Amino acid sequence: MTHGTSEISNKDTNITTKFFRKFKRDIxxxxxxxxxxxxxxxxxxxxxxxxxKGITCRFGDLIANENVTFDLIKGExxxxxxxxxxxxxxxxxxxxxxxxxxxxxxxxxxxxxxxKSPLHAIDLGISMVHQHFLLTPPHSVTExxxxxxxxxxxxxxxxxxxxxxxxxxxxxxxxKVDPNAIVGNxxxxxxxxxxxxxxxxxxxxILILDEPTGMLTPKEEEALFVVLKSMVNQGLxxxxxxxxxxxxxxxxxxxxxxxxxxxxxxxxxTDTSETELAKMMIGRSFISQISAQNVTHKQAEAILELKNxxxxxxxxxxxxxxxxxxxxxxxxxxxxxxxxxxxxxxxxVIAGLRKTHSGQIIMASKPIIxxxxxxxxxxxxxxxxxxxxxxxxxxxxxxAENLVLDRWYAxxxxxxxxxxxxxxxxxxxxxxxxxxxxxxxxxxxxxxxSGGNLQKxxxxxxxxxxxxxxxxxxxxxxxxxxxxxYIHRQLIKQRDNGVGILLLSLDLDxxxxxxxxxxVIYEGxxxxxxxxxxxxxxxxxxxxGGKAAKPNF
Amino acid sequence: xxxxxxKKQVKFITFAPYLSAGFAFVIGAVIxxxxxxxxxxxxxxxxxxxxxxxxxxxxxxxxxxxxxLTGLAVALAFKCRIWNxxxxxQLYMGxxxxxxxxxxxxxxxxxxxxxxxxxxxxIFGASFGLVPAVLKVKLGVNEIIVxxxxxxxxxxxxxxxxxxxxxxxxxxxxxxxxxPQSQLPIILPHTRLHAGIIIAALATIGMYILLSKTKIGFxxxxxxxxxxxxRYAGMNVSKSILVVMGISGxxxxxxxxxxxxxxxxxxxxxxxxxYGFIAVxxxxxxxxxPVGVAIVAFFFxxxxxxxxxxxxxxxxPSSFAITLQALVLIFVLVGELFTRLPNYKRGVxx
Numbered sequence: 004m005t006h007g008t009s010e011i012s013n014k015d016t017n018i019t020t021k022f023f024r025k026f027k028r029d030i031x032x033x034x035x036x037x038x039x040x041x042x043x044x045x046x047x048x049x050x051x052x053x054x055x056k057g058i059t060c061r062f063g064d065l066i067a068n069e070n071v072t073f074d075l076i077k078g079e080x081x082x083x084x085x086x087x088x089x090x091x092x093x094x095x096x097x098x099x100x101x102x103x104x105x106x107x108x109x110x111x112x113x114x115x116x117x118x119k120s121p122l123h124a125i126d127l128g129i130s131m132v133h134q135h136f137l138l139t140p141p142h143s144v145t146e147x148x149x150x151x152x153x154x155x156x157x158x159x160x161x162x163x164x165x166x167x168x169x170x171x172x173x174x175x176x177x178x179k180v181d182p183n184a185i186v187g188n189x190x191x192x193x194x195x196x197x198x199x200x201x202x203x204x205x206x207x208x209i210l211i212l213d214e215p216t217g218m219l220t221p222k223e224e225e226a227l228f229v230v231l232k233s234m235v236n237q238g239l240x241x242x243x244x245x246x247x248x249x250x251x252x253x254x255x256x257x258x259x260x261x262x263x264x265x266x267x268x269x270x271x272x273t274d275t276s277e278t279e280l281a282k283m284m285i286g287r288s289f290i291s292q293i294s295a296q297n298v299t300h301k302q303a304e305a306i307l308e309l310k311n312x313x314x315x316x317x318x319x320x321x322x323x324x325x326x327x328x329x330x331x332x333x334x335x336x337x338x339x340x341x342x343x344x345x346x347x348x349x350x351x352v353i354a355g356l357r358k359t360h361s362g363q364i365i366m367a368s369k370p371i372i373x374x375x376x377x378x379x380x381x382x383x384x385x386x387x388x389x390x391x392x393x394x395x396x397x398x399x400x401x402x403a404e405n406l407v408l409d410r411w412y413a414x415x416x417x418x419x420x421x422x423x424x425x426x427x428x429x430x431x432x433x434x435x436x437x438x439x440x441x442x443x444x445x446x447x448x449x450x451x452x453s454g455g456n457l458q459k460x461x462x463x464x465x466x467x468x469x470x471x472x473x474x475x476x477x478x479x480x481x482x483x484x485x486x487x488x489y490i491h492r493q494l495i496k497q498r499d500n501g502v503g504i505l506l507l508s509l510d511l512d513x514x515x516x517x518x519x520x521x522x523v524i525y526e527g528x529x530x531x532x533x534x535x536x537x538x539x540x541x542x543x544x545x546x547x548g549g550k551a552a553k554p555n556f
Numbered sequence: 557x558x559x560x561x562x563k564k565q566v567k568f569i570t571f572a573p574y575l576s577a578g579f580a581f582v583i584g585a586v587i588x589x590x591x592x593x594x595x596x597x598x599x600x601x602x603x604x605x606x607x608x609x610x611x612x613x614x615x616x617x618x619x620x621x622x623x624x625l626t627g628l629a630v631a632l633a634f635k636c637r638i639w640n641x642x643x644x645x646q647l648y649m650g651x652x653x654x655x656x657x658x659x660x661x662x663x664x665x666x667x668x669x670x671x672x673x674x675x676x677x678x679i680f681g682a683s684f685g686l687v688p689a690v691l692k693v694k695l696g697v698n699e700i701i702v703x704x705x706x707x708x709x710x711x712x713x714x715x716x717x718x719x720x721x722x723x724x725x726x727x728x729x730x731x732x733x734x735x736p737q738s739q740l741p742i743i744l745p746h747t748r749l750h751a752g753i754i755i756a757a758l759a760t761i762g763m764y765i766l767l768s769k770t771k772i773g774f775x776x777x778x779x780x781x782x783x784x785x786x787r788y789a790g791m792n793v794s795k796s797i798l799v800v801m802g803i804s805g806x807x808x809x810x811x812x813x814x815x816x817x818x819x820x821x822x823x824x825x826x827x828x829x830x831y832g833f834i835a836v837x838x839x840x841x842x843x844x845x846p847v848g849v850a851i852v853a854f855f856f857x858x859x860x861x862x863x864x865x866x867x868x869x870x871x872x873p874s875s876f877a878i879t880l881q882a883l884v885l886i887f888v889l890v891g892e893l894f895t896r897l898p899n900y901k902r903g904v905x906x
Contacts (some may be wrong), residue, residue: 135595356787388788395784408778417771518759 006214007369038275050113052077052240053098053129056490058107060093060264064374067093068104071202080231080241082255084248084274084284086483087345090264091244092134095211098242099131100124113285130202131211136194145169147186149203165204172203176234192223193343201228203239210234216250221511221544228254246284246483248277249512260284264305283483306503307353307472313363314352316345321360323348323527330472330503335494336519337506341547345527347389348505350476353505354386366552367471380409383471387461389507395461398450399423402442403431405449406464434463439489448519461494473497476507511543523547539549573841576891578853580883587879588872592779598866605865609737614747618819619857621752622647622828625699625811626835627853628763631844635767636780642688643808644832645710645817646681653680653818655823656722658734667892674755674813681809682802685711689801693794699801704885707832715825721870729895731823740818750818759807763846776800790823808832829860837885854905856881 039185051074061427062066068090075081083091090139096102099116109116111127116362118124121131140148149165166182173180176194186194195215203208212231232240232256243255251258251274260267260283266440267283306328316322318421323345330336340346351357353364355376364372380386388394394404407427415426428445435442438459443451449460458478465473475494479487495518498504507512514521515538522532532544576728585595606616626643633640661669671877715729724732740750756892767773779785784896787793815861838856842848 026844261587375790375792376787377792380790386788390784391784394784394788399779399781400778404774408785411774413770420771421769422771422774 020477044215048111052112053273054108055094055098055112056108056110057491058094058097058104058109059102060097060102068097070266071261071266073259073269075240075242076239076257078235078238079256080235080243080254082243082245082251082258082260083257084245085261086284086485087247089261089483091261092213093244095131095213095244096263098124098129099211125205125207126283126549129209129211130205132195132198132202132215134213134215136198138194138197139185140185142186143182144180144184144197144200145182145188146393147197148182148204152205154498157486160162167169169200169203172200175277175297176203177230179501187318189224190219192226195219195223195227195429196230208238208308209240209242211244213244214246216229216245216247218342218509220547221540224250230546247489248280248284251280252277269488281484303333305329306332306367307505308363308365309353310351310363310365312352312364313360314348314357315360321527323352325362326529328522328528328529328532330505331361333498333501334519335498335504335506335517336520337508337541338512338524339508339514339523341526341549342509344524346524348527349506349524350386350388350474350507353379353472353474354384362444377409380468385465385468385470386471387465387473387475389460389476389480391458391461396441396457399448401444401446402435402440403427404447405493406431406434406467409464434460434467434468437495438463455482455489458482458486459492462490466493466497470497470502473502473504474507475504477509478506479508479513480511487513496548503511511540511547515540559831566713567599571663572671572894573888579891580880582886583883583887584876591869591872593872599785601869602859602866605869606682606862607745610744611715611747614749615861615864616854616858618748619816619861620751620854621756621818622811622831623838623857624756624836624855625759625814626808626831626850627838628759628846629807629811630824630832630851631839631846632763632767632776632807633800634780634839635798635844636776636799637783638686638689638692638780638797638804639700640688640703640801640804640834641700641746641836642685643804643811643835644828644830645703645707645829646684646805646808647815647832648710648714648814649684650677650681650806650812650892651816651823651827652717652812653677653809654738654813655734656818658738658821659722659732661735661738663851664737664789666737669735670740670817671737674810677809677813678806679809681804681812683802686798687803689798708774711825716823718823718825720869721876722823724797729825733802733822734816737819739821740814748819750814752814755814757850759810760846760850772796772799773774797893808835827841834881837881841885841888847891853855855878859878859884901906 033340045091053075055071055073058068058071058073059066069092071094071109073083073094084094085091093102097104098118100120100123102389103117109118111129117131118127124130134292139150142150145162145165146160148169149160149162168450169180172178178200179201180193180196184193186197189197198214199210215227219227228250231243237239243250245251254271257269257271258275258280258342259269260280262284268554309326309328311323311325311327312323313325314323326345326349328336331418338346338349348357352359353366353371355371355374355378357371362372363370366379367383369382371382371384374382400408403424404411404427407430407515410416411422411427416430417423429531431445432442439461440456440463441452442456452460462478473494478490478494491513492494494504494506498519508520515535520534521528521538521543523543525546576793581599584732585599590594606611607613626647629643629646630640654673657673657676658669659674664672684706687701688697691697691702692699717723718731719731722731724730740752743751744753765773766905767777773785775791778789778791778798779793780870786796811831812828816823820827827852834856838849838852842850842852859880860877861878863872863874866872866876867874
């Protein structure tokens with residue numbers, strides 16, 4: 004035990020010194036907050052800022068973390084890399100005082116601590132920005148930031164002082180926000196900045212970011228990385244939870260890879276490569292890109308056509324405006340776009356779940372506009388909705404019932420009046436083995452299953468319809484690499500069978516890797532559609548942000 | 557080891573509601589002693605009144621019939637997430653239908669006369685239940701408001717009829733007595749127990765089959781469990797709402813029809829002491845499951861018939877029964893919170 008520890012600290016010292024030198028340089032060039040920062044950094048020169056040693060955390064039978072050792076050095080961005088369910092968030096939740104480990108020790112600034120609550124963690128200078136923001140939309144930025152703090156005025160809120168501090172933080176780190184803006188009106192990227200300032204406002208110097216880029220556009224992502232770098236330059240230390248290799252390579256100084264709750268290794272970014280990280284993360288050779296086959300699709304006939312389709316959104320505002328597109332047989336048409344630009348409305352209009360205001364939709368030479376969802380399905384549509392938990396499935400139901408959700412009324416799953424449980428179960432067993440679904444029990448509610456398996460149920464149901472057109476919306480969002488790869492393979496298999504696939508996704512990498520043609524949706528309109536080979540990532544990024552009105556690529 | 561633990565958990569959860577109901581009786585005892593009545597004597601009388609004599613049991617079963625049918629009506633609607641609070645009104649309309657059928661048909665064979673009255677009652681109740689359903693489907697009107705308000709419409713409409721158009725002979729606002737052919741036979745001689753209990757039992761079985769075995773039942777359950785998913789999968793939500801409210805109103809109507817054909821034999825203003833409202837509690841406590849509803853309906857029926865005897869012998873106001881019902885509801889719901897919340901919390905931290 005002692006031996007192991009000394010080994011770790013030796014290695015750390017080495018790295019720490021190196022970082023300290025870099026850090027020192029940064030401070031020297033900055034020259035303002037030096038006095039406050041630099042003595043403390045000398046003090047912790049030898050010890051890591053945070054050391055988690057031998058952490059084990061169990062939930063019932065599930066081991067979320069097993070003997071995990073993790074350290075954070077002052078002034079670094081330390082990426083915590085792993086697939087979904089690898090135990091990254093659990094480990095950081097322990098550090099943030101949300102869970103208590105079964106065993107293991109935590110040292111902050113060299114002192115052994117038992118972190119009892121998030122409040123305690125903040126006292127220790129640690130804060131966490133969660134994947135899903137914890138802001139109240141109707142309130143202003145300032146109100147959201149000072150909520151829960153004692154310092155603000157006696158009876159009335161002293162927002163002026165707070166605003167000043169917010170502005171100074173905002174200037175210091177380049178986090179642009181308007182303290183008086185209403186949070187509900189802000190974009191996702193801006194809301195994230197508010198969350199970060201909220202953490203910084205509490206005078207912390209260790210910031211944990213849980214999958215911070217999940218909902219950002221490429222532009223916002225870039226801006227975030229700039230901010231993170233400026234924060235570490237000014238003395239903060241950051242733990243960055245992610246499962247995206249590109250991000251790790253872009254921002255981190257060191258990377259700790261977790262797999263199945265165990266540490267696979269900690270490496271310096273400069274000593275590793277994406278391929279190596281991917282191997283460590285998933286534990287097998289990683290097929291980075293499933294290439295879109297070079298089949299000539301230009302001759303293929305259109306299977307789904309939308310002509311000048313307009314539709315209202317949920318607030319009765321005209322949201323899809325004269326949208327036109329053509330999907331051909333045997334192709335994947337990827338539609339990129341920032342969330343909330345009409346993707347859901349587009350999918351729902353095709354599936355008959357949303358009334359079409361005007362325009363024409365023709366699927367397999369039949370107008371399907373405003374037909375019932377069942378009618379459209381029977382004519383050859385399969386649809387994997389964005390929200391698999393609340394639209395794609397009924398979580399209280401067992402797997403068989405979920406698999407027949409769209410066909411329970413037909414032979415052989417039911418007769419004239421009664422359901423046929425035997426046939427339903429048989430079908431379920433077939434799909435379970437075809438799609439390799441890991442179930443907790445044939446009669447257990449699907450609620451207890453993992454995201455990847457739930458998506459396999461939806462996909463299994465939809466693909467077993469033998470559709471002519473398949474609409475998939477964010478099919479791999481929140482899934483790990485293994486499940487993602489599986490779903491991509493399935494989509495490509497369907498494409499090769501001649502199915503026309505409309506892929507709506509927020510994940511640009513996904514669109515780039517499996518689409519044959521790529522379109523961009525912006526404010527309810529398809530801005531452009533190009534062949535995959537001619538697609539230019541920067542242009543697409545700009546179009547997603549609505550920057551170039553008329554593209555020429 | 558783990559399985560054993562789970563078994564224990566399950567056992568506790570199944571018994572928790574009964575324990576909670578027990579607490580309600582303890583508080584009831586405090587109220588009784590505060591009003592100067594010995595609670596043990598009072599509960600003894602109550603128990604004897606409900607189960608101690610053949611007459612008592614018969615009376616309990618008669619009340620069970622009404623509570624069970626209305627309870628099933630409400631439970632089915634709730635299962636589909638339609639908040640039908642209008643079972644009372646639907647019951648009254650059913651009673652009206654049965655009374656009209658019973659006084660207008662002469663010279664038919666008994667069985668057909670009864671069946672005709674019951675079917676008419678069912679149809680009247682169903683039509684009345686369809687009013688909020690159609691408003692909801694076509695115009696998106698909230699069914700809670702409509703069903704609550706329609707209760708008053710039904711009660712006042714029947715009051716009007718009984719004071720005028722269908723007033724029978726005599727001073728009271730009663731309808732004429734229905735013909736004997738339209739009366740439900742007594743199945744236990746020298747008591748009030750009529751064949752209605754058999755109908756209610758059949759309805760319970762029917763509801764069970766409907767919900768767990770049939771195609772339409774699957775659709776209803778799915779719409780109730782997740783309306784978005786049901787719509788997405790191509791289910792017809794409007795149809796489900798109409799079918800559910802039709803059956804729900806019909807069952808409540810049947811309860812009313814049985815009150816006329818089995819108990820009163822004519823229509824009166826206060827034919828139901830609020831069965832349609834107690835039904836909401838019955839459906840909730842029975843967790844919308846037919847068997848659960850049957851158990852709770854029987855329990856509440858015993859409570860009511862027992863406290864009626866308590867009133868007659870000890871002079872304890874019958875409103876004490878209502879107090880007890882409310883206490884049981886509160887305790888069971890709070891008890892549920894305590895037994896399920898720790899699990900839930902554990903579930904979150906897991």
